[in-house]
Amino acid sequence: MNQTRRVIVIALTALLILVALFIPIPTNASAPQTRTLEVTARQFAFEPATLDIQRGDTVTIHLESLDAAHGLYIDGYAVDLAAEPGKRAQATFVADKEGKFKFRCSVACGALHPFMIGEMNVQPNFPFVRATAVTLIATIGAVVFFWREE
Amino acid sequence: MTMNRLELTQVPIVKKILVSRWLPWSLVALTLPVFVLAILAGLFGTPAGSRNFGIVFVWIVWWALVMLLLVPFAGRLWCAMCPIPAPGEWLQRRALVQPRAGGRLYTLGWKWPKRFNNIWLQNASFLAVALFCVVILTTPLVSALVLAAFALVALAMSLLFERRAFCRYLCPVGGFIGLYSQLAPVEVRVKDHALCATHKNKTCYVGSAAGYGCPWLVFPAALDKNTYCGMCTECFKTCPLDNLALYARPFGADLLTSRGRRLDEAYKAFIMLTCALAYSIVLLGPWSVLKETAYAVGSVEWWVYAASFFAANLAIVPGLFFACAWLARRIARAATSTRELFVAYAYALVPLGLAAWVAFSLSFVLVNSSYAWQVLSDPFGWGWNLFGTADWKWTPYLAGWIPLLQIPILLVGLAAAIALALRAARELRMPQRAALPIVAFCAAFTLAMLWLYV
Ligand code: SF4
Numbered sequence A: 001m002n003q004t005r006r007v008i009v010i011a012l013t014a015l016l017i018l019v020a021l022f023i024p025i026p027t028n029a030s031a032p033q034t035r036t037l038e039v040t041a042r043q044f045a046f047e048p049a050t051l052d053i054q055r056g057d058t059v060t061i062h063l064e065s066l067d068a069a070h071g072l073y074i075d076g077y078a079v080d081l082a083a084e085p086g087k088r089a090q091a092t093f094v095a096d097k098e099g100k101f102k103f104r105c106s107v108a109c110g111a112l113h114p115f116m117i118g119e120m121n122v123q124p125n126f127p128f129v130r131a132t133a134v135t136l137i138a139t140i141g142a143v144v145f146f147w148r149e150e
Numbered sequence B: 001m002t003m004n005r006l007e008l009t010q011v012p013i014v015k016k017i018l019v020s021r022w023l024p025w026s027l028v029a030l031t032l033p034v035f036v037l038a039i040l041a042g043l044f045g046t047p048a049g050s051r052n053f054g055i056v057f058v059w060i061v062w063w064a065l066v067m068l069l070l071v072p073f074a075g076r077l078w079c080a081m082c083p084i085p086a087p088g089e090w091l092q093r094r095a096l097v098q099p100r101a102g103g104r105l106y107t108l109g110w111k112w113p114k115r116f117n118n119i120w121l122q123n124a125s126f127l128a129v130a131l132f133c134v135v136i137l138t139t140p141l142v143s144a145l146v147l148a149a150f151a152l153v154a155l156a157m158s159l160l161f162e163r164r165a166f167c168r169y170l171c172p173v174g175g176f177i178g179l180y181s182q183l184a185p186v187e188v189r190v191k192d193h194a195l196c197a198t199h200k201n202k203t204c205y206v207g208s209a210a211g212y213g214c215p216w217l218v219f220p221a222a223l224d225k226n227t228y229c230g231m232c233t234e235c236f237k238t239c240p241l242d243n244l245a246l247y248a249r250p251f252g253a254d255l256l257t258s259r260g261r262r263l264d265e266a267y268k269a270f271i272m273l274t275c276a277l278a279y280s281i282v283l284l285g286p287w288s289v290l291k292e293t294a295y296a297v298g299s300v301e302w303w304v305y306a307a308s309f310f311a312a313n314l315a316i317v318p319g320l321f322f323a324c325a326w327l328a329r330r331i332a333r334a335a336t337s338t339r340e341l342f343v344a345y346a347y348a349l350v351p352l353g354l355a356a357w358v359a360f361s362l363s364f365v366l367v368n369s370s371y372a373w374q375v376l377s378d379p380f381g382w383g384w385n386l387f388g389t390a391d392w393k394w395t396p397y398l399a400g401w402i403p404l405l406q407i408p409i410l411l412v413g414l415a416a417a418i419a420l421a422l423r424a425a426r427e428l429r430m431p432q433r434a435a436l437p438i439v440a441f442c443a444a445f446t447l448a449m450l451w452l453y454v
C-alpha cells in the first residue's frame, strides 16, 4: 500500500474515532430522581456491590458496617465515607458523570481490604458505548492500515 | 535483524558503565537490602497487608516498577538487578565483583536436563503462584515465605547447576518478563557477526579473567530476541573484540522474526493473557464471592475455583484461540497444520497481553500506591515514624482517570496484535484474510477488558 493510502487510512480512522468520542448521543432518559441507597459493608464485601443510577440523580448513600470499620470511596467522585458498627455514615452527591465508577473500602479492614470493591454504574454508560465503537473502528482501521497488497 | 537502531554504547559513558565490573553488582546492592527488608517485614511485621512493607513494596511498588516501567521500556533490565538469584550467584562465583581466575564457577555443574530446556516449568511455576495470588498479595507472612523460597531454590540451583538455571528455567517472574521483553525498545546484541566467527575462544560464552560466561546460557552472537538475555552485561566485559553493543530500537522489534517460535512460549502468552483478564474479574471486579473463594484455600469451592482457573488458562482460552487458528486454516485452505498456525499467531498476543497487564496494573497500582508512604516510615507496622510519613492518609491517585488511561493502552496493544497477526499470515504464505479470526479474537478480548473497566 502506498504512502498516500496509508495517510488516508490513518486520517479517516482518527476522524471516525473523534466522531465516536464526541458525537452527542440522544437519550430519552427519565427526569433526574432523588435516590437513597442503603449499602452495607462487611469483611470483605459491599452489599449491594453494584449500584445502578441515572445521570443527574441526586444520590444519598447510607453506609452501614456489619463488622469492623469500613469506608466507601467512589473513584472519580471523590466521595469518601467511613462507618463503624453502630455508626452509620452518609453522603449526598449529584451523579453528574456517567459511566462505571469503582468504589472501594477506604479504611484498612483486614486481609482482602484492597480488593473490597464495588461498582457504581451511572447510566447511560456512554463511555462504554463510545469505547466499544472506538475499538471496532480501530480494529477495522488497523486491519486496513496493516494490510499489504497480495 | 538489521533495522533502524541506534547504538547507545557509542556514547562513551554508557559504554564505560556497561563494561565496568561494578555493574550489575551495584544495582543488586541496592535491591537486595530492600528485598531482605521485605522478607523481614513479612515475617515479623504486622499481618495487615496494607501496613506492611513486605506487601506494599513488593506487590505495589516493585510491581509497578516492573510492569509499568522496566518491562515495557527496558525489557529484562529487572533481571540485571534482581536480588533473588544474587546470593546463589555470588556463592557460585565465590566472588562479589572481581571474578576468580578465568571466570570459574564453583558448582556441581550439572547440565540442565534437555527435556526441560524450555519454559514449561516457568509456565507451571507462574500458574502456581497465580493460583494463590489472592493469599500471597494480602498475607505478609505468606508473601515473605514465597519470596524466601524463591531465593532458597535459586541458591540451591546455583550450587547444583551451571550458571543461572533458576532464572532461565524456573523463575515465575522471569518467564513473563522474557516474553514481554520482546517488545522493549532496547537490545543487547553483537555488532558484527563475522567478527564472532573469527573469535575462537568465545569468551563471552565460556568466560575469561574479565568475567563469566553468559549466566543465561546464551551465545550472544546467536541472540535474535530479548527473551533469554538477562541484560547482565557479562558479555560486554568478556568480549575481547569490543563486539557488543546496547541498541535502542523500535518497540516490538523481536516479534518481527519468525524463527524459533515454540509452543511453550505460545502458552506463556496465553497464560499471561488469561491471567490479566482473570485478575481483572476476580481481584478488581465487584464479585466478592470470587475473591473469598480464591482466598479460602483448600475449601471445596476453592477447588472448583482452582479447576476453573487452570481450565481457563490451559484449555478454554487456548482452545478458543485454537478454534480461530483452525478457522484461519480453513479460510486460507492452507497446507500448514493448525498447530503451526496456533503457535505462530500466539505471538500476536504478546503486545495485547502486555497492554492488558498494564491496564490491570494501573487500576491496582494508582489506587494503592499511597500506602507506600506509610510503610516507608513504618515498615513493620510497629508504630514507627522514620520519615514522618507514617500517618499520611490513603489517597487513590488519578482514580477517576484510570479508565481513560486504560482505553488507549488497550487499543495500542490491539493495533499491534492486528499488525502481527496479518504479518504472521503473510509469513506463512497465506492470504491475509486468514488473520481475520485472530483479529476477531483480539478485538473480543479487548472489549471484554473494556467491559470490566469502563
Ligand atoms: S529470572 Fe527471575 S530470579 Fe532471575 S533475575 Fe529475572 S526475575 Fe530475578
Ligand SMILES: [Cu+2]
Residues within 6 Å of the ligand: A041, A042, A043, A044, A069, A070, A071, A105, A106, A107, A108, A109, A110, A113, A116
Ligand atoms: Cu473494608
